[in-house]
Amino acid sequence: MAVEPVNLSEFQELAKQALPKMHYDYITGGSEDQYTLRENVEAFRRITFQPRVLVDVSRINLSTNILGYNVSSPIMVAPTSKHKLAHPEGLNPLGRVVALVLSSRSTCTIEEVASSCSGIRFFQLYVFKRRDVSANLVQRAERNGYKAIVLTVDTPRLGRREADIRNKMISPQLKNFEGLLSTEVVSEKGSSLEAFASQTLDSSLNWKDIGWLKSITNLPILIKGVLTAEDARKAVEVGVAGIIVSNHGARQLDYVPATISVLEEVVQAVGGKVPVLFDGGIRRGTDVFKALALGAQAVLIGRPVIYGLAAKGEYGVKRVIKMLRDELELTMALCGCCSVKEITRSHVRTERDRL
Ligand code: FNR
Numbered sequence: 001m002a003v004e005p006v007n008l009s010e011f012q013e014l015a016k017q018a019l020p021k022m023h024y025d026y027i028t029g030g031s032e033d034q035y036t037l038r039e040n041v042e043a044f045r046r047i048t049f050q051p052r053v054l055v056d057v058s059r060i061n062l063s064t065n066i067l068g069y070n071v072s073s074p075i076m077v078a079p080t081s082k083h084k085l086a087h088p089e090g091l092n093p094l095g096r097v098v099a100l101v102l103s104s105r106s107t108c109t110i111e112e113v114a115s116s117c118s119g120i121r122f123f124q125l126y127v128f129k130r131r132d133v134s135a136n137l138v139q140r141a142e143r144n145g146y147k148a149i150v151l152t153v154d155t156p157r158l159g160r161r162e163a164d165i166r167n168k169m170i171s172p173q174l175k176n177f178e179g180l181l182s183t184e185v186v187s188e189k190g191s192s193l194e195a196f197a198s199q200t201l202d203s204s205l206n207w208k209d210i211g212w213l214k215s216i217t218n219l220p221i222l223i224k225g226v227l228t229a230e231d232a233r234k235a236v237e238v239g240v241a242g243i244i245v246s247n248h249g250a251r252q253l254d255y256v257p258a259t260i261s262v263l264e265e266v267v268q269a270v271g272g273k274v275p276v277l278f279d280g281g282i283r284r285g286t287d288v289f290k291a292l293a294l295g296a297q298a299v300l301i302g303r304p305v306i307y308g309l310a311a312k313g314e315y316g317v318k319r320v321i322k323m324l325r326d327e328l329e330l331t332m333a334l335c336g337c338c339s340v341k342e343i344t345r346s347h348v349r350t351e352r353d354r355l
Helices: 008-018 021-028 035-045 110-116 131-143 162-167 183-187 193-200 209-216 229-237 259-270 285-293 303-335
Strands: 064-066 069-071 075-077 100-102 121-125 149-152 221-226 242-245 276-279 298-301
Touching (some): 035 285, 131 209, 221 229, 229 259, 242 259, 298 303
Parallel strands (some): 075 298
8 A cells, every 4th residue: 555645544554554553443443233333434425516517716715614713614623532543643743734723632731732732622421420620621612712612412321342351441531521520530640431431421410411511611601512403493492502413433332324414404404593514434535525404514523644653643633634725615616616605416416316
């Protein structure tokens, strides 16, 4: 295989060669039978294009806005934990490259990422049994210039990730909790990831708690992990600022649908009241275009960015993001769209359209 990858799956191959098996399995895996993991990628392949021709596409503009912030493209980095498994500098090279959502369970602190990251930053929150720990994270995010809180709502318990169980996966130090949770829990030493989750995550979290979160922050709140029209409507009712359609990269409940196949129904239920963002299975610029055509304001990328980081550090992250941007630009040109706003539902044909 070429040393200089020409697409994201070649980056994945390089990451596989660079990482210890336990760490590669942790990053790449899904839950149980991994049906949803495969579907997240495959479902994109069942969506085709309806391009327009004879449009002047000599100038293509990828810039757009996310939650009112101007950004150079509709592509962000999804919150993923434990980057130090992939690179000794952890998440820091990412912040230098692209807009991102920092995970609560990062191996870099809220403060470190704030000082190394020049683009827009959101903070992803898990709600812990110890509410004071979550409140501490939110306040630090607010103090350090993060623009929104992304509350992950699909993880009352950890999905069953069998590779991690088999490999007896041990996590590196989760820096954000130092001084807040006991060292044993922070380092997850000798325990499984599941044990960390069940000891710390608040599985009683429910819709009423959005009120609690609003009471401790002035930042806009997005909820990440919505897969149905019903939940999307509830989210709007409780006053969230945005919704992220996500199935946690197929790491939680197996046999939920691919995110791209539920995006449109969520967008319709929300009816433009708040922005809808999207993640899961994006491996090509064509996938980004499809998500935008089905109503996403922006997309988040999980695994490919970690593959870039593992394979080639900061340069790898830059290449991954640039590949996606270049492929999106080419797709726009070939579909007859000069700007993100010009990408519409009529540019794609889904399985539902073919019924
Ligand atoms: C994740 N994801 C995740 N989500 C979250 O809200 N908090 C977290 O700490 C993590 N951690 C995490 C670690 C790893 C290794 C992966 C692969 C994923 C889920 C992530 O934000 C996103 O939803 C998916 O990764 C998107 O799917 P793709 O792009 O990986 O297919």
